[in-house]
Structure formats: C-alpha cells, structure tokens
Amino acid sequence: MSSSFFLRNGRSVFSIISGGRRVTILLSGVNFTSRHIIDLSYSTHFMDFKGSSIPSSMKKLVVTKLSQNFRDAVALQTVPVPTPGDEELLVRNRFVGINASDINYTAGRYDPMLKPPFDTGFEGIGEVVGLGLSASARCTIGDTVAYFSDGAFAEYTLIPVNKSVPVPAVKPEFLTLLVSGATAYIAIKRLGDLAAGQTVLVTAAAGGTGQFAVQLAKHAGCHVVGTCSSSEKAGFLKTIGCNRPVIYTSEDLGATLRKEYPRGMDMVYESVGGATFDLAVNCLANKGRLIVIGFISGYQMATGIPAIRAGTLPVKLLQKSASIRGFFLPHFLEDYKAAIRSLTHLLSEGKLVCEVDCGDMAPEGRFMGLESVFRAVDYMYAGKNIGKVVVEVNSPSLDSKL
Numbered sequence: 001m002s003s004s005f006f007l008r009n010g011r012s013v014f015s016i017i018s019g020g021r022r023v024t025i026l027l028s029g030v031n032f033t034s035r036h037i038i039d040l041s042y043s044t045h046f047m048d049f050k051g052s053s054i055p056s057s058m059k060k061l062v063v064t065k066l067s068q069n070f071r072d073a074v075a076l077q078t079v080p081v082p083t084p085g086d087e088e089l090l091v092r093n094r095f096v097g098i099n100a101s102d103i104n105y106t107a108g109r110y111d112p113m114l115k116p117p118f119d120t121g122f123e124g125i126g127e128v129v130g131l132g133l134s135a136s137a138r139c140t141i142g143d144t145v146a147y148f149s150d151g152a153f154a155e156y157t158l159i160p161v162n163k164s165v166p167v168p169a170v171k172p173e174f175l176t177l178l179v180s181g182a183t184a185y186i187a188i189k190r191l192g193d194l195a196a197g198q199t200v201l202v203t204a205a206a207g208g209t210g211q212f213a214v215q216l217a218k219h220a221g222c223h224v225v226g227t228c229s230s231s232e233k234a235g236f237l238k239t240i241g242c243n244r245p246v247i248y249t250s251e252d253l254g255a256t257l258r259k260e261y262p263r264g265m266d267m268v269y270e271s272v273g274g275a276t277f278d279l280a281v282n283c284l285a286n287k288g289r290l291i292v293i294g295f296i297s298g299y300q301m302a303t304g305i306p307a308i309r310a311g312t313l314p315v316k317l318l319q320k321s322a323s324i325r326g327f328f329l330p331h332f333l334e335d336y337k338a339a340i341r342s343l344t345h346l347l348s349e350g351k352l353v354c355e356v357d358c359g360d361m362a363p364e365g366r367f368m369g370l371e372s373v374f375r376a377v378d379y380m381y382a383g384k385n386i387g388k389v390v391v392e393v394n395s396p397s398l399d400s401k402l
C-alpha cells in the first residue's frame with residue numbers, strides 16, 4: 001500500500017493505493033481524480049497540482065553521446081515528470097544557467113565513469129511543486145528555491161532538499177550567484193590573498209564569473225584590469241568599477257600590461273587558458289598569485305586542453321616567488337553556504353551587480369524554452385554574452401513571486 005497527500009485547487013486530498021485499486025478520500029467536499037504520477041512512488045510525498053498545472057510529461061535535455069559539441073551530444077526528449085523521493089524536491093524550473101563547462105560535462109570530462117544517457121545542466125531557480133515527506137521539514141509547496149545540482153536542463157528537476165537555496169523571489173539575478181558568483185567569491189577569498197592597493201587582472205572579465213571577480217576585487221580595495229572582446233563589454237566593465245578594461249581584439253594585451261603595469265599583477269583570475277595564460281604568467285608581480293579558474297579557449301578542442309608554455313613555468317615562478325593555484329568549486333562546498341549568504345547580502349544592499357544575459361540581443365532573440373539552451377551555448381562560445389547567460393525555461397506560474 002502507498003499513500004500521498006496533495007493540494008488541488010486549495011483542497012486537501014488523501015489518496016491510498018491498496019490492492020491495486022485507488023481510493024481517493026475527499027477532505028473538503030469535492031471529488032477529484034488523482035493522477036498517475038502519485039502512484040509511482042513508494043514514499044509519502046506532497047504534490048501541488050495548481051489546477052492540474054503539473055503535466056504528466058515534460059521536456060528535458062539528455063546527453064546521448066559523449067562530445068564537446070553540445071549539439072552533437074545532447075538530445076531534447078519528452079519524459080514523464082518525475083516523482084520526488086523522501087528527501088527530494090520537485091522544482092518547476094523558471095530559469096537555468098549556462099556555464100562554459102556544460103560542454104566539458106557533455107564530453108564526459110567531469111566524471112569518466114558517467115556513460116550516456118545522463119542528465120545535464122548545473123543550476124536552476126524555480127518553484128517547489130512537489131516534495132518528499134522528510135523534505136517537507138525544510139520546505140513547502142510554493143517555496144522559491146535556487147540550486148546547484150545536476151539535471152537542471154529540464155522543465156522540472158528533482159533535487160536533494162539539502163542542495164536547495166531559499167530565495168525571496170524567482171529572479172535570474174539569484175541564479176548568477178550559484179556557480180559564477182560563488183566561484184569568484186570562494187576562489188578570491190581562499191586563494192587570492194588580496195590586500196587593499198593590490199593590482200588584479202581578470203580575464204573574460206565581462207562574463208558570468210568574471211563580472212563577480214571584478215567587483216569582489218574592487219570591494220577588497222584593489223585596482224582591477226579586465227580583458228574582454230568588444231567595446232560594449234568594456235563599457236559594461238566600467239559600470240562595475242573595472243579600472244582598465246582591455247579590449248584584446250583591438251589592443252595588444254601583453255604590450256598594454258608591460259607598458260601600464262610594469263610592476264605586474266598581484267593576482268590573476270584566469271579563465272581563458274592557452275596564450276592568455278602564458279601572458280598572465282609573464283605579467284605576475286613578485287609573489288603574485290595566478291588562480292586557474294578555467295581554460296575556455298580549449299574546451300571545444302578534442303583534448304579540452306589548450307597548449308601553454310609549460311617548460312618555462314618553474315623558472316618563471318621561482319624568479320618571482322609567484323604561484324599558480326587551481327580552483328574547482330565542488331572542492332570548496334564547505335564554503336558554499338557562507339559564500340551565497342555574503343553574495344545575497346551584497347546584492348540586497350545594492351553593492352553587487354548581477355548582470356544577466358537572456359539573449360535579448362541574440363540574432364534569434366531571447367532564450368525562451370528548453371530548446372533555446374542550444375542557442376545559448378553557441379552564443380556563449382561565440383563570446384557574445386555580457387554577464388551570465390540565462391535561459392527562461394518556463395513562463396511564470398500564475399501565483400509566482402515574480
């Protein structure tokens with residue numbers, strides 16, 4: 001026998017499966033037929049049908065073949081809406097975030113043991129529409145939550161309740177904090193060793209995580225140089241406090257740094273890799289720290305790794321007592337909640353800009369619907385985005401807190 005509670009049109013219904021037959025007990029006067037989705041679970045859980053707004057099936061993106069080419073790797077499928085387990089939430093995704101590493105994940109570079117088919121997408125924000133009994137101790141139907149957890153590229157996603165971050169509203173600004181903001185915050189705090197008056201270089205500065213590195217370094221009292229590929233991006237960087245945007249497509253980055261910053265950079269937040277990494281190593285000041293955040297210039301290659309001048313690294317580091325430090329967000333989860341708290345606080349005080357790019361200026365317009373994730377990945381890899389690339393998966397629900 002299994003049982004479930006759910007709310008429908010504001011009425012409570014208690015449904016029991018017994019001996020293969022459903023008995024629906026009406027708690028407030030009108031009879032409703034319960035839905036099949038409930039029957040699939042052996043655990044007790046709560047579902048919000050909001051007048052049957054949870055469909056029986058949904059769209060999601062599934063990696064069907066390992067490839068760094070997102071379009072080759074991923075298929076749009078129609079599947080049943082899943083039922084939450086005891087400690088899970090069923091979230092109706094309103095917005096999901098695009099990350100440079102989405103193509104590393106589809107190429108199987110994160111977990112070589114993971115074989116297709118598997119779900120994809122790292123982060124989402126939306127409304128809780130179903131939850132397991134244990135999860136109900138911490139959340140309820142209608143709560144707005146954000147999360148950093150696998151499987152976000154779907155209309156509905158199951159997440160462990162302990163990975164949910166309560167948010168006051170389903171706004172894409174909160175989504176920017178989950179991976180991009182948290183990465184910059186924790187990497188700079190743990191590995192940056194920043195002090196006021198120091199000079200910092202941020203590469204891919206106008207992007208999802210770069211924008212936070214720029215602002216957090218400014219908050220630490222540093223002078224910030226940021227690289228970007230267009231004058232629009234340079235304009236944006238100025239608005240968030242970047243002292244010296246360098247448009248590397250029209251300016252020689254190495255020559256500019258040598259001329260304007262002969263003492264070098266005390267810290268580099270480096271996301272591009274390859275030739276940009278080499279240049280960043282060359283511009284380190286004595287005791288400078290270079291944080292390896294990523295190497296996007298290689299992600300579309302078969303190896304995923306752009307070439308660098310590795311042979312000369314030891315001598316360059318020794319000559320400057322400089323260091324290179326790697327950072328990978330999942331290794332710093334003990335710092336995650338505090339980082340989100342601090343970032344949310346800065347945002348609420350108006351001290352943090354969370355720039356969101358939903359593709360309004362993209363050739364085919366705003367990224368709406370799950371199918372536009374493909375376009376959004378292409379857009380990022382064309383270097384077009386200013387701020388965090390975000391896809392609007394579902395329209396607002398009728399009583400959402402938007």
Ligand SMILES: NC(=O)c1ccc[n+]([C@@H]2O[C@H](COP(=O)([O-])OP(=O)(O)OC[C@H]3O[C@@H](n4cnc5c(N)ncnc54)[C@H](OP(=O)(O)O)[C@@H]3O)[C@@H](O)[C@H]2O)c1
Nearest residue numbers: 099100204207208209228229271294295296297328329383
């Ligand atoms: N270590 C971690 O835990 C962690 C977490 C999050 C992100 N990251 C890393 O942070 C970096 C940025 O990721 P994101 O998701 O925030 O992306 P993003 O910065 O929003 O977008 C990527 C940007 O990279 C720049 N870029 C430079 N060279 C490029 C190239 N060859 N191909 C494509 N883009 C290039 C482009 O800006 P311009 O055109 O202005 O140069 C582009 O807009 C990536 O390396 C990513 O792996 C690491």
